[in-house]
Amino acid sequence: MVTKERMIQKVFPGKWAELEEIDKRFNAVESRLGFPPKKRYQCIMGGHDMNTLIIERQWDSLAAMEAVVDKAFADPELQALVEELASIVKSSQVEVYTPLP
Numbered sequence: 739m740v741t742k743e744r745m746i747q748k749v750f751p752g753k754w755a756e757l758e759e760i761d762k763r764f765n766a767v768e769s770r771l772g773f774p775p776k777k778r779y780q781c782i783m784g785g786h787d788m789n790t791l792i793i794e795r796q797w798d799s800l801a802a803m804e805a806v807v808d809k810a811f812a813d814p815e816l817q818a819l820v821e822e823l824a825s826i827v828k829s830s831q832v833e834v835y836t837p838l839p
Contacts, residue, residue, distance in 0.1 A: 741800045742835040745793040746786070748828040754780075756826050757791070760819060767816045772806045774798075791827075800834070 749757055761778075768776075774795050781790035797803040810816050 739799055740837060741797040741803055742837075743795045743797060743803060744833045744835065746831045746833070747791040747793070748787075748830075749789045749791055750826060750828050751789055753826045760822060760826060764816075764819055767813070767819060768810075771809050771813060771816065773810075789828075800836075803834070 774797060776793050776795045779792040779794075781788060781792065
């Protein structure tokens with residue numbers, strides 16, 4: 739069953755250019771690990787401020803997502819990027835959705 743992953747990140751003010759640079763490196767590593775393509779959105783109106791980044795991915799199944807995430811946790815290159823991201827992203831929250839019939 740298709741699964742939708744939604745990550746909500748709060749970006750430190752003035753760090754958007756740095757985020758763009760590190761995201762290029764994330765894309766390469768995530769592609770190598772088997773992550774599906776992501777869509778990125780910046781909030782311009784609503785319940786979040788303008789330093790909010792939304793990242794969405796669609797997975798073929800929850801099992802597929804879990805398998806790739808397990809590989810990601812064991813990958814030193816991805817883990818180094820996550821550590822580097824700590825100076826750019828203040829907080830991160832992941833939500834996982836399943837479609838209704």
